[in-house]
Amino acid sequence: MNAAAVEGGISLEELQLATRNHGMPLEALQYPITPGGLHYLLIHYDIPAVDPEEWRLEIAGNVEREVSLTLDDLRARPAAEIPVTMECAGNGRARLAPRPISQPWLSEAVGTGWWRGAPLRALLEEAGHRDGSLEVLFTGLDRGVEGGVEQDYERSVPLVEALRDEVVLAYELNGAPLPPQHGFPLRLVVPGWYGMTNVKWLSRITVLDRPFDGYQQERGYRLRQDPEDEGTPVTRMMPRALMRPPGVPEFLTRERFAPLKPCEVTGRAWSGWAPIVSVEVTTDGGTSWAPAELERPLGEWAWRGWSFRWEPSEPGRYVLGCRARDAAGNEQPLDEPWNVGGYANNAVERVVVTVGDPSV
Amino acid sequence: MNAAAVEGGISLEELQLATRNHGMPLEALQYPITPGGLHYLLIHYDIPAVDPEEWRLEIAGNVEREVSLTLDDLRARPAAEIPVTMECAGNGRARLAPRPISQPWLSEAVGTGWWRGAPLRALLEEAGHRDGSLEVLFTGLDRGVEGGVEQDYERSVPLVEALRDEVVLAYELNGAPLPPQHGFPLRLVVPGWYGMTNVKWLSRITVLDRPFDGYQQERGYRLRQDPEDEGTPVTRMMPRALMRPPGVPEFLTRERFAPLKPCEVTGRAWSGWAPIVSVEVTTDGGTSWAPAELERPLGEWAWRGWSFRWEPSEPGRYVLGCRARDAAGNEQPLDEPWNVGGYANNAVERVVVTVGDPSV
Numbered sequence: 155m156n157a158a159a160v161e162g163g164i165s166l167e168e169l170q171l172a173t174r175n176h177g178m179p180l181e182a183l184q185y186p187i188t189p190g191g192l193h194y195l196l197i198h199y200d201i202p203a204v205d206p207e208e209w210r211l212e213i214a215g216n217v218e219r220e221v222s223l224t225l226d227d228l229r230a231r232p233a234a235e236i237p238v239t240m241e242c243a244g245n246g247r248a249r250l251a252p253r254p255i256s257q258p259w260l261s262e263a264v265g266t267g268w269w270r271g272a273p274l275r276a277l278l279e280e281a282g283h284r285d286g287s288l289e290v291l292f293t294g295l296d297r298g299v300e301g302g303v304e305q306d307y308e309r310s311v312p313l314v315e316a317l318r319d320e321v322v323l324a325y326e327l328n329g330a331p332l333p334p335q336h337g338f339p340l341r342l343v344v345p346g347w348y349g350m351t352n353v354k355w356l357s358r359i360t361v362l363d364r365p366f367d368g369y370q371q372e373r374g375y376r377l378r379q380d381p382e383d384e385g386t387p388v389t390r391m392m393p394r395a396l397m398r399p400p401g402v403p404e405f406l407t408r409e410r411f412a413p414l415k416p417c418e419v420t421g422r423a424w425s426g427w428a429p430i431v432s433v434e435v436t437t438d439g440g441t442s443w444a445p446a447e448l449e450r451p452l453g454e455w456a457w458r459g460w461s462f463r464w465e466p467s468e469p470g471r472y473v474l475g476c477r478a479r480d481a482a483g484n485e486q487p488l489d490e491p492w493n494v495g496g497y498a499n500n501a502v503e504r505v506v507v508t509v510g511d512p513s514v
Numbered sequence: 515m516n517a518a519a520v521e522g523g524i525s526l527e528e529l530q531l532a533t534r535n536h537g538m539p540l541e542a543l544q545y546p547i548t549p550g551g552l553h554y555l556l557i558h559y560d561i562p563a564v565d566p567e568e569w570r571l572e573i574a575g576n577v578e579r580e581v582s583l584t585l586d587d588l589r590a591r592p593a594a595e596i597p598v599t600m601e602c603a604g605n606g607r608a609r610l611a612p613r614p615i616s617q618p619w620l621s622e623a624v625g626t627g628w629w630r631g632a633p634l635r636a637l638l639e640e641a642g643h644r645d646g647s648l649e650v651l652f653t654g655l656d657r658g659v660e661g662g663v664e665q666d667y668e669r670s671v672p673l674v675e676a677l678r679d680e681v682v683l684a685y686e687l688n689g690a691p692l693p694p695q696h697g698f699p700l701r702l703v704v705p706g707w708y709g710m711t712n713v714k715w716l717s718r719i720t721v722l723d724r725p726f727d728g729y730q731q732e733r734g735y736r737l738r739q740d741p742e743d744e745g746t747p748v749t750r751m752m753p754r755a756l757m758r759p760p761g762v763p764e765f766l767t768r769e770r771f772a773p774l775k776p777c778e779v780t781g782r783a784w785s786g787w788a789p790i791v792s793v794e795v796t797t798d799g800g801t802s803w804a805p806a807e808l809e810r811p812l813g814e815w816a817w818r819g820w821s822f823r824w825e826p827s828e829p830g831r832y833v834l835g836c837r838a839r840d841a842a843g844n845e846q847p848l849d850e851p852w853n854v855g856g857y858a859n860n861a862v863e864r865v866v867v868t869v870g871d872p873s874v
Contacts, residue, residue, distance in 0.1 A: 180534075299765070408531075
């Protein structure tokens, strides 16, 4: 299970990212929909200042007709609203050894929102993607330098993914206009995929007849065992269960203290590949596992609540953990799946709870 | 000026705090009022789950009449709304050497909100604080272990501070009910004081006839040069100016790149002691300083916008900085004021900008 140690120390560069971006405090697993401001956030460059009056969404490339839309145009179209769990592809990175240097997530880079917007498929059909179209490229207004390349943030998805019914161009989160940090005025939401796909501050959609080879596709977000590997792209979220930590925390260590009595342990689990079919819980550091009870699903693309009645029999220090399995047969590993970029580390987390003695 | 290095590496314990809590990304200095989710956040223990129907505010201690109020009772009272800049007392801590171990802030633990609520003074007068009252203690519903002591988070202020006209018990932030992470359903707001005073998830107010000696008052939040010192309490915010960094960032280093042309550098400055009377800017690493132009104040207790026209004459690497002075004569130092707890480090920040060459 994910060990406690962070190998070496976190550098200034990593800390600068960690003080800007933030995870979801794990006690926020109490909410089926993550309240505003608690959803995880990863911003590659700066939050751009966008004037919604000036802003346009342009659709171009390998299409029959180029399209230019205002925010009002998009709001006037039929809308869809969908609860979606979104996780950063780098979640768990800081648990890896050696540690890949980037945003140093532990385990909390996740959140679930109601995203409302215009379905993408109808827009692409109106523009008329031509024969030979392979991918759809999404370009944001956030600009910066990465790997020596000055760039707008942009990522593509295969055409077949872009045409899925549940893909939306979202202009609302939890019933309010998108906050600046979540992509105001518009962001892409591709349910099931890691966060990097859900391009924020969206300004341009380009239908391509060849694979996109920009920085964020060819160099970033690939699973590689060696920096020289071509690697394979990061796509959908691997299954993960997280626990709302029981008891109360110690300020600095975040270790937990709970009284000696039965305790309802709860949490949520998700996978981008298929529905969650089981969550198991250990209270002895992974020696034995018992099934948790699953709640009714919130939606096809949102996390699923679970609960487990824990009855510690004596005071002591317990190591808890939970692991999820999806209907496609993917299961969380106990050991970290290492790769150069530190992506998709869904190893089971340790939650240390001291029962019966509240003094450290 | 605050050096770039973080001495040693950040530990797992510090990182755990940094991935939960978060600063305000500095480009959010573009907003006079910080949008929801971008205001800094420091949560000592966990965000508690509060049922607003069950919740009550109790006022007791050295009073004529004990008072118990529902949220509706508070909302039915005359309300005040005030823009307040709030900064964590630990802002700048991770720049100190040796580095005090706690939440490792760099410089972004700040934000400004419109806080609306019931003025405290009228409530204390209705309860009738008796002769001999010295302090008012505020107790939150957040509970945890710190320094070996299991505790509710609680802090006191001198009675004279509690009776200031502008102190409110806030139930709204920026026109909406308090979000869970900012203290729903009620928090104390004492304009001018560092964040730790503004107790969240407020449940109890106790008028005291002697000084409060709890953990957060006697051990936490004191300025000490040696762990054995009695020290002096941390109270109001020292002056600080921050700059919205010009140009675009490099992803990992956060260093900036800007074209060779005139640039309007902007930012905001605040002090808890007195109004801001000047902001000066350096573009040569502190060798020379020139005055910035101050905007009209947003309010007596909120930061003040400033701007400075920078005309770099040739390509190169520039070190920018800004420093604030208040009407009480407090000015930001160039070197870090060290203390055991790492509080109130308001040394001038360095902002490195490479002009004219966007490639790293």
